[in-house]
Amino acid sequence: MKTLNLITISLLTAGLTAPVFAQQTEVEQNDFYLGARLGAFSADDDRVAVKNGQVFSVDDGFKTITSGVEAGMMFTEAWEARIYYDYMEADLVGAGDAYGDSYGVDALYHFNNNFYAGLGVNNTEIGDVTDVAARVTLGHRSFITDNLAWRVEGGAQRGWEEDYTEMFANVGLQWFFGGRDTSPEPRTRPEPRPEPQQAAPEPESKPVDSDGDGVVDSKDKCANTPKNYSVDETGCILYENETITEELLVEFDLNSSNIRSGERSDIKDMAEFMKEHPQLDITIHGHTDSTGEAKYNQWLSERRAEAVANALVKQHGIEKSRVDFKGHGESQPKVRENSAADRQENRRIEATLKVVNRVPKTR
Structure with missing residues (x-):
C-alpha cells in the first residue's frame, strides 16, 4: 500500500505543474461535461464497517480504491457545479474487503483556467455504515484538446454525525459539450467507396473469467468474487x-x-x-x-x-x-x-x- 501512496502523491504533483501536452483552452459559461474518475480514499482510523453481521475496523491510510463518474456545468466563467458517484473497495482489519459507495455535490470556484477549489456535501457508505460529511476540494485541470480535459484533485471531508476526518485524491477525464469549437470544418469531395470485400471470419473468442474465480463470465452469477475464496459452479462464495x-x-x-x-x-x-x-x-x-x-x-x-x-x-x-x-x-x-x-x-x-x-x- 506504500506504493499506492507514492502514486497518489505523484499524481497530485503532476497536476500542480503545467503538463507539456496541455493546451490553453478557456472554459465558457454554460459549458457542460461528463467525466470518469479513479482515486484513493484514506478512511478515518475510527471508521468501522459491518460484514457478515460483525463489526470490523476499516484500514486507514490511502487503502480504499474508488472509481466512478461525474457531471458538471459552468454557470459562469468562474463558478462550476458538479455531481459525482464513486464505487468504493476498502480493506478491513483482519476481514478482507468491504464495498460501498460515495456520492455528493460540489460548488467549485476557478481562480484561473487551471486551478480551482470547492466546498461540497458527501455521503460515504462502507460496509452498511453511512456517514454524511462536509468536503473541501483543491484541484488542477488542463485541456488535451478543445473538448477533452484531464484533472487531478485532493482534499478532505469531515463527518457531521460521526467524528470522522478523511482524505481523498483522484484523477479524471472530462469531455465538454458545446461552446468549445464551433468553427465549421471545410468540406472535401468524398472519395469513391471501394468495392466491398468479403470479411475474413473472426477468430473464436475465448471464454472470459473477469474475476479469476475459475467460472467464466457467462455462467458467473456473483461477479468480483475475491480470488482467495472458494466458489461453487455459479461463481458464488462457498461458506462453512x-x-x-x-x-x-x-x-x-x-x-x-x-x-x-x-x-x-x-x-x-x-x-x-x-x-x-x-x-x-x-x-x-x-x-x-x-x-x-x-x-x-x-x-x-x-x-x-x-x-x-x-x-x-x-x-x-x-x-x-x-x-x-x-x-x-x-x-x-x-x-x-x-x-x-x-x-x-x-x-x-x-x-x-x-x-x-x-x-x-x-x-
Missing part, C-alpha cells in the same frame, strides 16, 4: 461453519463462596462474549472438594454458582433471564484428590458457551 468457544473457570477458597479479586477479569470476559452474542444463555455449574458433609457441600456449590451468576447480572449488566446456575456438590470432581492442590482444583465453578458463525471458505 466456524465454532467459537468461550470457557469460564473460577476457583474458590476453602469453605468460601466469595469470588477472588484475581478471578474477576475472567467473569468480565465471559460477560463481553455474551454481549457480543445476545442469542446465548449461560448455566453456571458449582462444585466443591470432598472435604465436609455431602449436604453441606451441595449447599456450598450452589452458593458459589449463584455468586458468579450475580456478578454477571449485577456487575456486568447481563439480563437475569439469560443466567442460570446449578450446584453439584462433591459429585463431579475435576481431579482425583490426593493432595491439597487437588482439592483446590475441585473448589470451582465452570461454564462453557459456543457459537457457530458462517464464514467464507478460502481456497
Whole structure:
C-alpha cells in the first residue's frame, strides 16, 4: 500500500505543474461535461464497517480504491457545479474487503483556467455504515484538446454525525459539450467507396473469467468474487461453519463462596462474549472438594454458582433471564484428590458457551 501512496502523491504533483501536452483552452459559461474518475480514499482510523453481521475496523491510510463518474456545468466563467458517484473497495482489519459507495455535490470556484477549489456535501457508505460529511476540494485541470480535459484533485471531508476526518485524491477525464469549437470544418469531395470485400471470419473468442474465480463470465452469477475464496459452479462464495468457544473457570477458597479479586477479569470476559452474542444463555455449574458433609457441600456449590451468576447480572449488566446456575456438590470432581492442590482444583465453578458463525471458505 506504500506504493499506492507514492502514486497518489505523484499524481497530485503532476497536476500542480503545467503538463507539456496541455493546451490553453478557456472554459465558457454554460459549458457542460461528463467525466470518469479513479482515486484513493484514506478512511478515518475510527471508521468501522459491518460484514457478515460483525463489526470490523476499516484500514486507514490511502487503502480504499474508488472509481466512478461525474457531471458538471459552468454557470459562469468562474463558478462550476458538479455531481459525482464513486464505487468504493476498502480493506478491513483482519476481514478482507468491504464495498460501498460515495456520492455528493460540489460548488467549485476557478481562480484561473487551471486551478480551482470547492466546498461540497458527501455521503460515504462502507460496509452498511453511512456517514454524511462536509468536503473541501483543491484541484488542477488542463485541456488535451478543445473538448477533452484531464484533472487531478485532493482534499478532505469531515463527518457531521460521526467524528470522522478523511482524505481523498483522484484523477479524471472530462469531455465538454458545446461552446468549445464551433468553427465549421471545410468540406472535401468524398472519395469513391471501394468495392466491398468479403470479411475474413473472426477468430473464436475465448471464454472470459473477469474475476479469476475459475467460472467464466457467462455462467458467473456473483461477479468480483475475491480470488482467495472458494466458489461453487455459479461463481458464488462457498461458506462453512466456524465454532467459537468461550470457557469460564473460577476457583474458590476453602469453605468460601466469595469470588477472588484475581478471578474477576475472567467473569468480565465471559460477560463481553455474551454481549457480543445476545442469542446465548449461560448455566453456571458449582462444585466443591470432598472435604465436609455431602449436604453441606451441595449447599456450598450452589452458593458459589449463584455468586458468579450475580456478578454477571449485577456487575456486568447481563439480563437475569439469560443466567442460570446449578450446584453439584462433591459429585463431579475435576481431579482425583490426593493432595491439597487437588482439592483446590475441585473448589470451582465452570461454564462453557459456543457459537457457530458462517464464514467464507478460502481456497
